[in-house]
Amino acid sequence: MLSRRKADFIMVIAVLFWALSYVLTRYGLTDLEVFNFMAIRMALGFLIAALLCYQTFLKINKETILAGSVLGALLFLTLIGTNYGLTMTSISNTVFLISMTAIFVPLFSTIIYKKLPERKIIVGTIGAAIGILLLTVTGIAGLGIGDALCIIAAAVYAVHIMIAKKFVSSEKIDALNLGIVQLGFAALYAGICSFLFETPSFPESPDVWFAIFFLAIFSIAFGCVAQVVVQKYTSASHVGLIFALEPIFGAIFAYFAYGEILLPLQILGGAFVFFSVIWIEWDWNDFRSKKRKTKEK
Template sequence: MPKKNIYLILLSLGTALWGISFSVTKLAVQESSLYIFLFYRFSLATVILCACFYKYFKETSSESLLGGVKLALPLTAGIMLQTLGLKYLPASQCTFIAGICVVMVPVLKWGVYKMSVSAKIWIASLVALAGLCIISVSDTFTINQGAIYTILGTFGFSMYLILVEKQATKGNIITTVVPMFAACTVLSLCFAVTEPAGSWVPANNNFWMAVIYCAVFTTAFMYTVSMMAQKYIPAERVAIIYLFEPVFGAIAAFFILNEDLSWRLFIGGGLILAATFVAELNIKNMGFRKGIRTNKIS
């Protein structure tokens, strides 16, 4: 089986794991410090990855170290902001808002790297924006601060996807995995120490179960697979594979957190899913995809 197809399967599996992680994380940070939670999550993931990729240490160069740090900045910001959003917003809503990265990636490529974007992507962006407004804006026309945090986190994650694609063209992406998560650990530690009231050893089983689940499945496994996959799959296609993450996330929130699936979630989430389908239907002919093959990001 071609490597591209193998990574497509692994990414699809990871999408389900990722969707479930929103509910698992919400249980962990409801009564505990999210920064301490992220510190443990990244620390354990780094240890696991060191054990898995130790043979690549001798291939790690200063460029790999620097590349890992550069990737860690938007990734840490994205995860941190989305986790913060979970404190104020239902997990089911967070998963759908996070889904707008599908249309955000190509739009950011257009804005940052001047790559052309087809009309369908702009239409998809408007449809996704409409869905986002239905989910995020209340009857009194106010926006929950959790929605703002999640949107900003999605922006950070979208930038991370684009930078991973850029880094993958420079050499062996595996050598940047451990430095990236080590940098994420340090960054989260810097925030964790600013919370003097936070408990470093919470007496909460949900906290430790979430640390293990997120470190193993959604951090060490999923982010490594997504990074390696982008050597064979463009960033916007990777984002589209994440299409069903909100679906798994909403189902998990219903069963794990007993969250109500409101009409806003169904209509707004449906529009966001429709927007991603619009992007997927046109992906083989989109101008920005063509640009990826002809224009190297510098």
Template sequence: MDRKKAIALSFSVPVAWGFSYPLMKIGMDSMNATSIVALRCIIAFVACLLLFHKHALRINRDLMVRAAIIGAIMATELTCMCLGSSLTSASTAGFLQSLTVVIVPFANAALLRRAPERKALIGTAIVTCGMLLLSGADFTSLNPGAIIMLLSAFVYAGHIIVAKRFVEEVDPLALGVWQLGFGGLFSGIGACTLGGFTLPSTPNEIVVVVALALICSAYGFITQTLVQPHVPAETTGFAFSLEPVCSAVFSFFLVGEVLSPIAFFGAALILTGVMVATVELPRLRSQGHAHMAGAPERVS
């Protein structure tokens, strides 16, 4: 793939992901979270299976076990995202979810028993200030939706760490496809157990579910997989940090959300902190090392 085309496509991925927050908020007006996640994953699974059947149908026990594990984690993460988006503003949800890229370096540092990188520490300090402003200068004012989104960010960080290990052991493309299938299965079981499985009954609901599945999940996953080998690590980190900005823009146009001035400044600080923690400038990069530690790969 041409590098310029790959870079252009890489910046379309956070647009697709940012689109998901207002869509989930709209869908939660009449459907439950587990049903939305189940339908989203199942439709995305079918689409990816059709496109990548040569890889996905080469199944074995190791692949299925690992796909089931990260599928369960992904189902939990997406359910938290749905619930959080319905209980707080979609734009705030997007900024809080982006904290994953700050959490991952600290989690990796703890697992490897080494100090976090300096850029992660600086980024976390900036993000903390941003969260304080986003909450109205009082962490106790964080509503249940914001707390759920923080939980989602931690769950997603776990997903990234576990998936990173698994992709070294099995075919990553097949793993990505089957995790969607297991995510849909577990979410469907959860929906039937907790509140009943609901299907979209209006044109708006159908559009929301299909868009979440094909644009936010299938397209995001397919595009990321195709462009990853052709895009510099720092470009990947920068593109990922644009997701909450896209979320805020789509939330304004789709659900009419506008951040207050202090919340807007807090969101800007969160974005700055995320970029500090993820974007590796060429002058700071050691010669011969092009890989950026802590830049998460997203498949949801």
């Protein structure tokens, strides 16, 4: 059993690994085609996660497999937009635009459930939206195909987050197994597309193999599974807002790996994003309660 705060902390670590994955994916795509690269890393991530959690995985049921096929499809579509986007635009642009997931989740939730989220989530979302706008508008000279694909990927992943929350609320579906199964289906879909549209091969460079294994272990086996599991203990809106940290982490990694530099307004945007997440994660009721107790003393 996880507390909401611990669940959110795990999501922050997952987002950190996902931000790093953009740099490694860009490197891996210099040696392999998109579907080929996706199939290998997702298959490895699936095998690693299944082996590490084999006792739980052996108890998998029909409902979890069906749910995993749906989440796997959404994850696969997200990766298509992200990976093709990376081949057409900068790492900074990609990670900034993918972080629009933080805006799409509460927006879609409001439309579907016809219910406004709590006030601090609204404030945090507006702050994150301003930050992402500053991050992107100063760094993009006209949206290209790659940028559009990244925005679509962000919207699809927002749907993934919301549907994952619905699935893990069911008593028949084990969250850990669901997180693992989606990886297997994403690998299957990518493998089929690779055989249909590409010439599948294995990487020849040890550096590319390192990138693939790192991605498989940390961003896939840990990150993707963790996101599904923690959604039992936190809201889809919280998960969406934590995604707003991704452009900050991604910009730092892009700078050190490829020398991509942020403009002053982009740095301001990053500050908006960061403090919006802090705002949403801070327990204001607990803070006010402690403040009142201090005054009474």
